[in-house]
Amino acid sequence: MAKKLLVIGHVWPEPKTTAAGSRMLQLLETFISFGYEITFVSTAAKTGFSLDLTSLGITEATITLNHSSFDDFLVKLKPDMVIFDRFMVEEQFGWRVAEFAPKALRILNTEDLHSLRKAREEAVKKEREFTLDQWKNHPMTLREASSIYRSDINLLISPYEMDLLEQELNIPKALLFHLPFMVDPISPETVQQWPSFEERSDFVCIGNGKHAPNMDSIKLLKNTIWPLIRKELPRANLYIYGAYLPQMVKDMHHSKTGFHVKGWAENVGEVLQKHRSLLAPLRFGAGIKGKLLDAMIHGIPSVTTSIGSEGMHVGLPWNGTVTDDWDAFAQSAIQLYQHEENWTAAQGNGIVLINSLYQKEILQNQLIIHLNEATEHLTDHRNRNFIGRLLHHETLTSTKYLAKWIEEKHRK
Incomplete structure (x- = not known):
């Protein structure tokens, strides 16, 4: 029974x-x-x-x-x-x-x-x-x-x-x-199916609008971090995805500055695999972050904070960069975006993390x-x-x- x-x-x-x-x-x-x-x-x-x-x-x-x-x-x-x-x-x-x-x-x-x-x-x-x-x-x-x-x-x-x-x-x-x-381990066959560095473009941020840390991150991106990135990458775009985004966030949409508020993504994997880097400037929170795990699962390096990466890599190299300084955050995002060798190494770190800690x-x-x-x-x-x-x-x-x-x- x-x-x-x-x-x-x-x-x-x-x-x-x-x-x-x-x-x-x-x-x-x-x-x-x-x-x-x-x-x-x-x-x-x-x-x-x-x-x-x-x-x-x-x-x-x-x-x-x-x-x-x-x-x-x-x-x-x-x-x-x-x-x-x-x-x-x-x-x-x-x-x-x-x-x-x-x-x-x-x-x-x-x-x-x-x-x-x-x-x-x-x-x-x-x-x-x-x-x-x-x-x-x-x-x-x-x-x-x-x-x-x-x-x-x-x-x-x-x-x-x-x-x-x-x-x-x-x-x-x-x-x-x-x-x-x-989660399931990432196989070499899966990696071969991922879009390459050249096939990906722009930045992405994803998070539920009912979760306060996500809303704080989006405001921080809009007001502080994205202007720094856009200054050096004037043709780059940042796409904001998430269910239950409040009107305050929807009003941040500004295509001329490359800040695009898209709303709910039915297929997170498809969204993440289109983009080159995920940005998650989390100033508070707890647990481990699903968005950062999803980034590793879909081969997209991330730039985040010590709060964002907390408990997720246990001494192993991160899937990108971890910093709590916003100028350094923006520069790290720019470096990952422009240098394929660094980007590929970061992606590899994510594969190791998934296969070592989350099988x-x-x-x-x-x-x-x-x-x-x-x-x-x-x-x-x-x-x-x-x-x-x-x-x-x-x-x-x-x-x-x-x-x-x-x-x-x-x-x-």
Whole structure:
């Protein structure tokens, strides 16, 4: 009999618009390959970009927040494993899973450390240098760390964030599992099919308009970096792609200066393979960046920041240039654009990174071994996690009764 996996989504997956959507699709496909019977639920409304999960053989259901109908749903489903998509979902439904499906392995898919991204964003907006103390004292960090402790396994996409949780917050390594994006290796045959240096032209920037780091990057390109590049490359163009781009970004379109706002790209691969360099001047963020991984997958070198490349290359040479100085950023983009030898070397670095750090088959094998071990020794694992049990007793007791109070209030 197939094991049952319940995934509680923060939103319905949109793999063609967000890196988080791509990540969720990779997870779902992985558990399908493991033979799991999957049910995906969410309180969110679907959009025109939401993936039809039923086409993958996944059961879909809508659930209600702060309502006992979810308890009945759990009792009937009897899941062997539950994945919470981001810590906010664990806060809302973790106590219900613990009470009504106590034997289910509870997994938190962090996506990235939301608290780290938020603390960095606030530092940028206040024009002050970011420090780890700001992050450790941020109220969202307390919430996120509590959620991590309450979960049996936490999937971390970035090795930097793994180290951060272990070294700065002393979270036990037994609760953490590094699982980056999982992709197929790049073969020599694939490389031969890529457009050459000469066949590519212009620059590209891609990012979801609902994601604050992307919006900050586009403004930075428009006002600071692109004028520097355009001054030396007067015939070059920069194309901005992304779903949900706000009107503020659409108004930046200015063809005379080579700044073109295009909107959503249905086929990211086709877009990236047309262009010669990807620009991602990210000043804040967390996790690892889907756009930069996509760049490597499609053979386009990138210029980014230390935040952009964080956790993505683990000491190996980058797929282009990493710099936090905007003059140097522009000059690096210009150099990559003009010199085929440098460009080809950068492209090669990207191939090495994909094949060394992100191979799907290797990562899936590591994951299934870890899940089997955790399931086999779940009672001992939970007994060793005293802080997690304490937080379930204290924090979730209050959350539980608040939820029940809200439910009762809605009935009146």
